[in-house]
Each structure stands twice: as C-alpha cells, then as structure tokens.
Amino acid sequence: MSDETRGERTRRILSEEARKRILVLDGAMGTMIQERRFDEAAFRGARFADWPCDLRGNNDLLSLTQPDAIRAIHLAYFEAGADIVETNTFSSTTIAQADYGMEALAFELNREGARLAREAADLAERKDGRPRFVAGALGPTNRTASISPDVNNPGYRAVTFDDLAAAYKQAALGLIEGGADLLLVETIFDTLNAKAALFAIDEALEETGAGLPVMISGTITDLSGRTLSGQTPTAFWHSLRHARPFSFGLNCALGAKEMRAHIAEISRVADTLVCAYPNAGLPNEFGLYDESPEAMAALVGEFARAGLVNIVGGCCGSTPAHIAAIAKAVRGVAPRAVPTIAPQLRLSGLEPFTLTPDIAFVNVGERTNVTGSAKFRKLIKAGDYAAALAVAREQVEAGAQIIDVNMDEGLLDSQRAMVEFLSLVAAEPDIARVPVMVDSSKFEVIEAGLKCLQGKAVVNSISLKEGEEKFVRDARIVRRHGAAVVVMAFDEQGQADT
Numbered sequence: 001m002s003d004e005t006r007g008e009r010t011r012r013i014l015s016e017e018a019r020k021r022i023l024v025l026d027g028a029m030g031t032m033i034q035e036r037r038f039d040e041a042a043f044r045g046a047r048f049a050d051w052p053c054d055l056r057g058n059n060d061l062l063s064l065t066q067p068d069a070i071r072a073i074h075l076a077y078f079e080a081g082a083d084i085v086e087t088n089t090f091s092s093t094t095i096a097q098a099d100y101g102m103e104a105l106a107f108e109l110n111r112e113g114a115r116l117a118r119e120a121a122d123l124a125e126r127k128d129g130r131p132r133f134v135a136g137a138l139g140p141t142n143r144t145a146s147i148s149p150d151v152n153n154p155g156y157r158a159v160t161f162d163d164l165a166a167a168y169k170q171a172a173l174g175l176i177e178g179g180a181d182l183l184l185v186e187t188i189f190d191t192l193n194a195k196a197a198l199f200a201i202d203e204a205l206e207e208t209g210a211g212l213p214v215m216i217s218g219t220i221t222d223l224s225g226r227t228l229s230g231q232t233p234t235a236f237w238h239s240l241r242h243a244r245p246f247s248f249g250l251n252c253a254l255g256a257k258e259m260r261a262h263i264a265e266i267s268r269v270a271d272t273l274v275c276a277y278p279n280a281g282l283p284n285e286f287g288l289y290d291e292s293p294e295a296m297a298a299l300v301g302e303f304a305r306a307g308l309v310n311i312v313g314g315c316c317g318s319t320p321a322h323i324a325a326i327a328k329a330v331r332g333v334a335p336r337a338v339p340t341i342a343p344q345l346r347l348s349g350l351e352p353f354t355l356t357p358d359i360a361f362v363n364v365g366e367r368t369n370v371t372g373s374a375k376f377r378k379l380i381k382a383g384d385y386a387a388a389l390a391v392a393r394e395q396v397e398a399g400a401q402i403i404d405v406n407m408d409e410g411l412l413d414s415q416r417a418m419v420e421f422l423s424l425v426a427a428e429p430d431i432a433r434v435p436v437m438v439d440s441s442k443f444e445v446i447e448a449g450l451k452c453l454q455g456k457a458v459v460n461s462i463s464l465k466e467g468e469e470k471f472v473r474d475a476r477i478v479r480r481h482g483a484a485v486v487v488m489a490f491d492e493q494g495q496a497d498t
Contacts, residue, residue: 007211010181022330025313026077026085027323058100060092063113074120080320081327087113090139093167107174114178135184136175145192146229146426146454154427161451164196172204187252188218189228191239191454198243199480213246219253220262233265235348238456242482249275252315256299271341273310280317289317293325301329310335347435348455365400368392370409392431406439415448422452450481463488
C-alpha cells in the first residue's frame, strides 16, 4: 500500500502529465450559468425560499440549490477535453457572502462545490480512464487589503490581513473536505489578498496533512501591464514565489491577445509551470464576449507554440466549445520547459528588485527609522505622516533600493505607527515601488508590518537571543509571509565574537 498523501499523489500524476503535454483547464462557470437563465426561485430553491434578500446572482449558492446543473457544467468541460475543472466557489468566503447575509454557509458552499466537481471528475474518468482533477477555486473577495475605498483617507482599509486569512482558511478547509485535488488562488488583483490566502492555505494544509498542490493566478486589469494594486508581473511573482506553487500565471480581465506580453514575462522569470486562461476577448458594450472558439484557440495555441505555457484554459465568456477548440489547438505541442533560475535575492515593492552579481552593495534608505533620524522621529511622534512620507520619497528619489522602516521609540505605540505608516506608503506609488525592510526589536511589530505589504519585504531582524524555540516559531511566520530575513549573530549568551 502506498504511503502517498492525496496531495502527493496528485502532484506526482499531474507532474508526469505536464512533462508530456500541455494540460487543459476548464472555461467560465458564470457564462454557463447565465445560459441557463435561472430565475430568483431557482437560486432560492426550497431551502432558501424565505431568505430575506434577493439571491439571484449568487452563483455559488447554486451548488446547494441546483447541484445537478453545476455537476453537468463540470462534466461538459471534462468532455470538452479539460484535465482540471474549477469548483463553483469563486465567491464562497464569509467576506463575499456577506453581501447576501450568507456568511454562515461559506464552509458548506466550499465543501459541496468540491464534492460536485469531484463527482463529475469521477464520471469522466470512468468513461475513458484518463485522470481528471478538481481545483478548489478561491476568488479574490470583493475587498482589497492594499487600497483604501475612501479617497479622503488613504490609510483606511475595509478589510485586514487577519480578516482575509480567517475567511480563506475556512474556505480552504471546506474545499479539502469536499475532495479538491488542488487549491487555486485566482483572479488576484491585490497581491496582499493573495498573501493572506496563501498564509491561510499553508495553515490549513499543515492542520489537515492534505499536502495539496497550489495554483496561483493573477489578473492584469488594463493595458498598463499591472495588477489593480500596482504590481508588475515580475514583482507579483517575487511576492508569491515563497508558496512554491505548482503553477503560476494569469487569468481574466484581458483577452489572449492583450495578455500575451504579460504571460511571456512570467514565463521568463518563473521556475514553475505557467498557466494562462484569458477571457474570450474583451467585453462588448453589453458586457458580453464575442470571441469565437476558433479565434480564441488560435491565440492560445500560439502561446503554446511559442513555448510560454504549461496549462491553458478560458475565463469569462469561454464555454465548452472554446475549451474543446483550445484542447485541439495545443494537442501535440510540447509544453514549456521550466527554466532553471539562478539563486539570488529577489524582493519587490510594486516593482521587482534582484540582487545580481554586478550590484556591489544595496542602498538601504534609513531615514525612515525613528532611531536613526531625529527628523523622522519628531514627525512620527507629532503624527505628521504627510511629512514623514516626504522623507521616504526623498530616500527613494536619492537612490534607495530598499527603505528601512523602524518605529521603536519608547513613547510611541510602535505597532500602530508601523501599520499606519506602511498603509500610507502603499498609496504612494513613487515610494511603494521599492521593497520595504520592516525593522523592529519586537516581533509583533514586524508581523504587523508584514501584514501591510503586498511586496516581498525584508525582516530586520530575528536572532537566537531568546532561544531556539522562539527563533524557529518566528522564522516560520516570516516564511509564511514570504519575507526575506536578516539573522543577527546573537544567542542567549550574547553577540558572536568569532
């Protein structure tokens, strides 16, 4: 009997298949649901007939009220040639379901969504013996942790990292219990939301021992070539590569033509499988997608022939016909060769920073440190954050490749000051483009700072002076946040002298 976990078996089989061919993901769930024209009564079903608000539009609820239809959509995608289908759980978090007053259903929606997809996978496997897989879909929620919804208060956030992590962990546990083979963090418009999701997934996988592979997919929201929260594709990769994803890529927002340059960039820098599932073109004036299966397949097929991708599929507007055409277009085309990337320090703010051999030293701006700058300390103590931001801006303009932020001062609430300042930094692209070094002698301040940063930060610092147990605990937390770390040469006896 094999000692493989469910996740290990999935990773082994998927990896074997991915070496041989380009894998195919499914298409849009929402498009297929819209084609069925379900009315309010269909969304409600008998169970929610008396629910106090309208439920039409809560597509995830159909996993409970119209399970046969959802299973049939999954099966149609498998029959079209998909190897992997996504669960109908894009909005199945307590945060997103709050719009319908259905927060308490989040776990059940994920569990049942995974169960229905797994049933369809089993049916497809029995027909032809080809293995099929279920990706538990975790959408971005309708909140952003990096951007204020209040133009008059750029430091305000409608959701916190901890809120997101709690919601994502519950969703992940439901997907795992329902039988998902992979977890897919998708349509990421804010990398900090994704970091919270990956933090939560890591905890959930550790608790359950499931060991499922993780797929990560961001979205470039317009022709600027950046996410909504401002990151370039390479900075996005640097921020999340710590999760060691099975695949990394982009979906939604753009059609294949507009997505190509950004997928090519990710293909160059990511030492993992690359996945692309664009929309069926750009939406027309009615919000509908007109790109035909043949036209979409021709564009995605070129991705494959150019050696850019390992997994392909479709997002908004795509149907089983689109997936069948895409599967045909990539059949027989060699999958992208995963590159070997030289080990180097890779950080990010909104833009990437790589410590290459030709860089003699890293210029760390330390004027945003209350222990190193009397001017900055006075501004923070006076609550003059606008002037404090000007100090940070001056550092970046003067050539700082990283800014060091320290709020350790006896008369300051260091944790609150760190969170407030870093939240304001996030709203200033000319500052936020560089990575941040979160600097404190108090680990709780470091962790609070990491929860504000969508980029790959540096922690300054941890050491062994409080013992190995605390060092290991802190190091694991830093690792879950994806930060680099400065380790000071201290132990319980003091500073190293050799």
